[in-house]
Amino acid sequence: MLQVTQLSKTYGLDPILQDINFTLNPGDRFGLVGINGTGKTTIIRIIVGEETPDKGVVNFFPQTLRIGYLPQGMNIDDNSSIGLFLGGNPEELSDLEEDLGRLANSLANHPENQTDQSQFDLILNRINLIHGIQHQAPIILNALGLGEYDLHTPVAHLSGGQKTRLMLSKVLMQNPQLLILDEPTNHLDIGMLEWLENWINQFQGAVLLVSHDRTFLDHTVNGVLELDEHSHKISFTHGNYSEYLDQKIAKQDKQLHAYQDQLNEIDRLRRAASEMRSKAKYRKGGKTNPSKTDGFSIGFFANRTKETLQKAKNIEKRVEKLMNEGVDKPARTWQMRVDFQETPNSGRDVLILDDLSIGYGNLNLVNHIDLILRFGERVALIGENGSGKTTFIKTILGEIPALKGNFRLGSQVHVGYMSQEQSELDLESNVLETISKILSQNETENRSFLSKYLFKGDEVFKQVKKLSYGERARLSLACLVAQGCNFLILDEPINHLDIPSRTQFEKALSEFEGTIMAVVHDRYFIEGFATQIWEVKDKSIMTREKL
Numbered sequence: 403m404l405q406v407t408q409l410s411k412t413y414g415l416d417p418i419l420q421d422i423n424f425t426l427n428p429g430d431r432f433g434l435v436g437i438n439g440t441g442k443t444t445i446i447r448i449i450v451g452e453e454t455p456d457k458g459v460v461n462f463f464p465q466t467l468r469i470g471y472l473p474q475g476m477n478i479d480d481n482s483s484i485g486l487f488l489g490g491n492p493e494e495l496s497d498l499e500e501d502l503g504r505l506a507n508s509l510a511n512h513p514e515n516q517t518d519q520s521q522f523d524l525i526l527n528r529i530n531l532i533h534g535i536q537h538q539a540p541i542i543l544n545a546l547g548l549g550e551y552d553l554h555t556p557v558a559h560l561s562g563g564q565k566t567r568l569m570l571s572k573v574l575m576q577n578p579q580l581l582i583l584d585e586p587t588n589h590l591d592i593g594m595l596e597w598l599e600n601w602i603n604q605f606q607g608a609v610l611l612v613s614h615d616r617t618f619l620d621h622t623v624n625g626v627l628e629l630d631e632h633s634h635k636i637s638f639t640h641g642n643y644s645e646y647l648d649q650k651i652a653k654q655d656k657q658l659h660a661y662q663d664q665l666n667e668i669d670r671l672r673r674a675a676s677e678m679r680s681k682a683k684y685r686k687g688g689k690t691n692p693s694k695t696d697g698f699s700i701g702f703f704a705n706r707t708k709e710t711l712q713k714a715k716n717i718e719k720r721v722e723k724l725m726n727e728g729v730d731k732p733a734r735t736w737q738m739r740v741d742f743q744e745t746p747n748s749g750r751d752v753l754i755l756d757d758l759s760i761g762y763g764n765l766n767l768v769n770h771i772d773l774i775l776r777f778g779e780r781v782a783l784i785g786e787n788g789s790g791k792t793t794f795i796k797t798i799l800g801e802i803p804a805l806k807g808n809f810r811l812g813s814q815v816h817v818g819y820m821s822q823e824q825s826e827l828d829l830e831s832n833v834l835e836t837i838s839k840i841l842s843q844n845e846t847e848n849r850s851f852l853s854k855y856l857f858k859g860d861e862v863f864k865q866v867k868k869l870s871y872g873e874r875a876r877l878s879l880a881c882l883v884a885q886g887c888n889f890l891i892l893d894e895p896i897n898h899l900d901i902p903s904r905t906q907f908e909k910a911l912s913e914f915e916g917t918i919m920a921v922v923h924d925r926y927f928i929e930g931f932a933t934q935i936w937e938v939k940d941k942s943i944m945t946r947e948k949l
Contacts, residue, residue, distance in 0.1 A: 470578030485553025785938030818887030
């Protein structure tokens, strides 16, 4: 179905892809993983023809293979309607049916007219496609949280997250044979994620997807392609993400032990070679007065010296071969090193909600909230998109007023907030200026602090507005740590982080001694992080311990 052979790609002097090979057959559902910037999206763009490789080929079987492709950051014309974007425009249908009737009458009188027959077939296929879209659209749009809109709704009425879901809807309606999805889980709540997992698992074709959602990968893929940031090559593992991770850890442990054994062997051989050379030097010295030594003894010691030196050289050659051809030193990926240091204590009650109702103007989103959040607790705030999670956060932060009731923060509570799109950052400042506003340290110390968040060298002088969303997430996290807060409010904190950075972030949060409330849809994150779950549903907040 899809065969990728010996793909290589270089940007300037930097290799991105090196000798990439893999094949996708019907029923294969492969996850493409690797840290941000390794070239995952480049592989996808080459496959769909948006980029050209320096070397290698991409083949489809058959060549007319239907491909459904969801890119990151695709734009939609706001002047379009939902139906027009999906390809199921009702206005077009009436015109096509009129044309079809005209051609049918013509063919009834002149059945030998091949031009009319070809046109008839094309229009009929288009009509069938539109009917199919009109049939599927309500089902898929409803599953992806767009059921309230009809096909006449202007795209301009949709939010950014809704537009992403509309793009995904279009891909799923195209009846593809090969599905290529680049970060399909962005802007999907848990219910939508579960629906998409089920859809993919029932899909009869092949799937190649890029995702940082570990639970989503676990529930959908049957193979993992890992793009290595050091070799720029791909390795393949059968199974889901957890099985891939288990095999990777076992492989790394095996390589580490083999490398350590190799170091020990090299050390032993070097000592043996040194000992041989010492013996040769001693034997070469022989007796101090050659006139008192017979010829046989001189020859004997000379031969023994040569033999000993040769043994030393042979051992040294073994050392050289081990160093050149032996086990490679396991590569270490430079990851974020988050350290919250000492967290100041607050009172026992951190957040008290008393008959609180939230919303905008006359729009009530959540009513009668009576909850208490205590020091050290970790709350995952979940719910469908648009249910009121972000409004709840903004109310707690004092950005919008409560509709009814009240809330208060406990004694000595210091709040740190990380927004979903990092809107708290000054877009005109650079990275170093941003952290210098918080930390009263010299430039060297601030640059050392930023290096923990992967801002190296001249990257600290990069303007915030020129950072990727992943880089902005890292900078927001650095600011949060620098503030020394004891109550963290996080709105989708891991949305733009790759899997290694998510793992590191989770580890840091587990060591944080304060209180945390996080709006999050990542089920893997929730299961390892939350001591309780607050779910916004049916205009109320319900609490439970597990998903």
